[in-house]
Amino acid sequence: xxxxxxxxxxxxxxxAGCGGGENSTVTTISGGGLQGQNEGPVVGQVVLPKxxxxxxxxxxxxxxxxxxxxxxxxxxxxxxxxxxxxxxxSIDHIQVDTGSVxxxxxxxxxxxxxxxxxxxxxxxxxxxxxxxxxCYPFVIGGxxxxxxxxxxxxxxxxxxxxxxxxxxxxxxxxxxxxxDCSDAxxxxxxxxxxxxxxxxxxxxGSVKLDCGQMCLAGDYSNSYVQYYGCPASVTSASDCRPAAxxxxxxxxxPVAALPQHNNGVVLVxxxxxxxxxxxxxxxxxxxxxxxxxxxxxxxxxxxxxxxDWQHNFPSYLNVTTTYKxxxxxxxxxxxxxNALFFPDMDIGNxxxxxxxxxSSALHLSAILSDGDNPQANRVNVxxxxxxxxxxxxxxxxxxxxxxxxxxxxxxxxxxxxWGLPFFYGRRTYLSxxxxxxxxxxxxYSF
Amino acid sequence: xxxxVGMDTHAKDHLLCNGRDQQQDKxxxxxxxxxxxxxxxxxxxxxxxxxxDHAQAVRHPLVNSGWGTSRAHFLLGVSVVFSALLLAMDPxxxxxxxxxxxxxxxxxxxAARRHLEIRPAYSVYNLAMRDGSLVREFVSSDGIIFGxxxxxxxxxxLEKLLGASxxxxxxxxxxxxxxxxxxxxxxxxxxxxxxxxxxHLHLFSGWAYRRSLLPPDFSxxxxx
Numbered sequence: 001x002x003x004x005x006x007x008x009x010x011x012x013x014x015x016a017g018c019g020g021g022e023n024s025t026v027t028t029i030s031g032g033g034l035q036g037q038n039e040g041p042v043v044g045q046v047v048l049p050k051x052x053x054x055x056x057x058x059x060x061x062x063x064x065x066x067x068x069x070x071x072x073x074x075x076x077x078x079x080x081x082x083x084x085x086x087x088x089x090s091i092d093h094i095q096v097d098t099g100s101v102x103x104x105x106x107x108x109x110x111x112x113x114x115x116x117x118x119x120x121x122x123x124x125x126x127x128x129x130x131x132x133x134x135c136y137p138f139v140i141g142g143x144x145x146x147x148x149x150x151x152x153x154x155x156x157x158x159x160x161x162x163x164x165x166x167x168x169x170x171x172x173x174x175x176x177x178x179x180d181c182s183d184a185x186x187x188x189x190x191x192x193x194x195x196x197x198x199x200x201x202x203x204x205g206s207v208k209l210d211c212g213q214m215c216l217a218g219d220y221s222n223s224y225v226q227y228y229g230c231p232a233s234v235t236s237a238s239d240c241r242p243a244a245x246x247x248x249x250x251x252x253x254p255v256a257a258l259p260q261h262n263n264g265v266v267l268v269x270x271x272x273x274x275x276x277x278x279x280x281x282x283x284x285x286x287x288x289x290x291x292x293x294x295x296x297x298x299x300x301x302x303x304x305x306x307x308d309w310q311h312n313f314p315s316y317l318n319v320t321t322t323y324k325x326x327x328x329x330x331x332x333x334x335x336x337x338n339a340l341f342f343p344d345m346d347i348g349n350x351x352x353x354x355x356x357x358x359s360s361a362l363h364l365s366a367i368l369s370d371g372d373n374p375q376a377n378r379v380n381v382x383x384x385x386x387x388x389x390x391x392x393x394x395x396x397x398x399x400x401x402x403x404x405x406x407x408x409x410x411x412x413x414x415x416x417x418w419g420l421p422f423f424y425g426r427r428t429y430l431s432x433x434x435x436x437x438x439x440x441x442x443x444y445s446f
Numbered sequence: 447x448x449x450x451v452g453m454d455t456h457a458k459d460h461l462l463c464n465g466r467d468q469q470q471d472k473x474x475x476x477x478x479x480x481x482x483x484x485x486x487x488x489x490x491x492x493x494x495x496x497x498x499d500h501a502q503a504v505r506h507p508l509v510n511s512g513w514g515t516s517r518a519h520f521l522l523g524v525s526v527v528f529s530a531l532l533l534a535m536d537p538x539x540x541x542x543x544x545x546x547x548x549x550x551x552x553x554x555x556x557a558a559r560r561h562l563e564i565r566p567a568y569s570v571y572n573l574a575m576r577d578g579s580l581v582r583e584f585v586s587s588d589g590i591i592f593g594x595x596x597x598x599x600x601x602x603x604l605e606k607l608l609g610a611s612x613x614x615x616x617x618x619x620x621x622x623x624x625x626x627x628x629x630x631x632x633x634x635x636x637x638x639x640x641x642x643x644x645x646h647l648h649l650f651s652g653w654a655y656r657r658s659l660l661p662p663d664f665s666x667x668x669x670x
Contacts, residue, residue: 197626223600
């Protein structure tokens with residue numbers, strides 16, 4: 001059982017302790033070795049903190065133990081502080097997610113801190129000042145809780161006074177989940193570490209704001225309410241009103257808010273093979289071409305995410321995948337997706353499951369290219385799809401060959417989700433749009 | 447079934463009627479139900495009115511089998527009379543399994559431009575929002591929405607798009623909630639309802655259809 005004692009950190013002393021910044025040494029703890037009959041090796045080196053990077057792991061999650069549902073979830077540790085102070089909390093097992101934006105942590109993990117609310121001056125209930133609460137939906141399920149202002153420590157840098165979201169995990173806390181939010185998340189509010197598979201989510205996707213125009217305008221008529229303004233001493237969700245939220249009050253990409261090394265990330269994960277690994281160690285480096293440790297080779301191809309939503313909406317913030325001669329205009333690299341998801345009727349599914357279950361591992365390839373111009377910046381990608389049942393028969397947590405589809409999907413389904421297995425054995429660069437240094441829109445390179 | 451009438455204040459219709467479609471409309475009228483498109487095209491045919499921007503438009507009544515286009519014209523007239531009275535009502539929700547005319551309510555709710563494509567065996571209402579988001583509603587020749595698709599910057603209100611089918615979707619979602627954490631894609635397939643839903647950053651996309659409502663020989667691949 002994992003020890004769950006979180007110490008109050010004096011962040012500045014952590015900074016001082018790092019000494020050499022990005023020149024810190026790397027300690028190898030494990031090179032592998034079977035730890036049990038049914039357990040794969042620990043793969044990769046544990047990375048010590050640097051100025052512009054953090055250690056990341058794929059492991060059994062916040063509950064520590066083996067879980068059937070635990071597969072390919074990438075974690076890091078984040079430090080959350082009261083703005084401008086040294087009162088901080090270190091939170092382990094925060095999921096690293098390049099498919100969303102913003103830091104969201106279980107409220108109970110920062111309960112010793114007194115984080116200020118995000119106060120909306122002229123919105124919310126009765127047209128007076130109100131405090132922001134957020135409903136953040138996924139395709140299935142989603143998050144509910146208040147917005148707070150925090151200093152967020154990543155590596156040895158601090159994103160100062162940025163809006164984050166607390167995931168309300170106190171069942172007695174008020175306000176309760178509004179009905180519209182319950183609808184938005186299909187009645188599945190994820191509010192525990194076991195439901196989330198993490199203690200929170202570090203969203204470091206290709207843009208800076210978690211919402212944008214809809215929330216700026218406060219017009220949620222085409223969707224669900226994302227931001228609410230609630231009275232400071234709110235008792236009922238019905239006192240919360242849909243709120244218009246200025247961009248600097250919306251939950252912000254913590255990487256984009258770092259003082260330096262803020263134009264993107266480089267995710268470095270070791271090669272994992274076969275039925276997987278019990279644990280994977282890697283490194284998440286902040287910044288691209290901002291330091292000696294995040295240089296993009298001059299020869300590297302940049303695959304640009306689509307930005308021309310007016311003419312090419314299906315590829316907005318997506319790239320193109322060409323697979324078996326078919327174009328998937330809605331494709332993306334995403335650490336928050338735990339497998340490769342794409343339709344292929346030639347690969348058999350596991351029994352009563354949408355996972356792929358070929359009798360032996362398949363070596364496949366596809367081409368990734370620009371979102372707005374599929375002919376530009378084409379890069380070949382080799383990948384493997386293995387038997388998911390065989391993978392899941394182990395007690396591993398990292399599965400490099402995990403893939404799935406849904407037999408019911410129409411063959412025209414244009415999405416190809418390159419989840420975490422893509423990142424094993426690669427050094428993947430993901431830029432953030434409109435950041436200095438990421439001059440030509442968001443792109444991937446690997 | 448009550449008839450409803452509304453004023454289309456936001457939507458901009460681009461109705462296409464050609465000879466083939468009018469012929470199809472006549473066939474349609476002889477089938478079980480006729481739709482909004484049928485009535486408007488019929489109007490053009492008789493030369494009395496042409497739908498224009500901000501025109502009064504009919505939320506078409508369900509017409510039982512055997513009622514002809516003349517009956518539809520009669521109903522249209524009745525509808526216009528009551529239009530002012532019913533303006534204050536909430537727009538009907540367009541949704542999977544609902545009648546074609548409810549697409550108008552959706553275009554109002556979304557403040558979307560509505561563009562109609564007429565194809566040989568079905569029609570597609572394209573509801574284009576200002577931020578580039580697009581909802582498409584597929585209507586069979588008997589005036590029923592048999593499929594919807596979406597590509598939107600924000601999560602679309604699926605309860606409104608799926609209508610009576612939504613509860614089946616939610617149940618399936620809960621039944622499949624064994625996977626922890628973030629979900630970026632979801633498929634539901636039952637004997638009738640099929641749903642695909644994906645999301646990544648600011649692009650939500652997906653579609654839904656009901657097998658029982660698909661036109662003959664229609665391939666679901668065409669719902670995009």
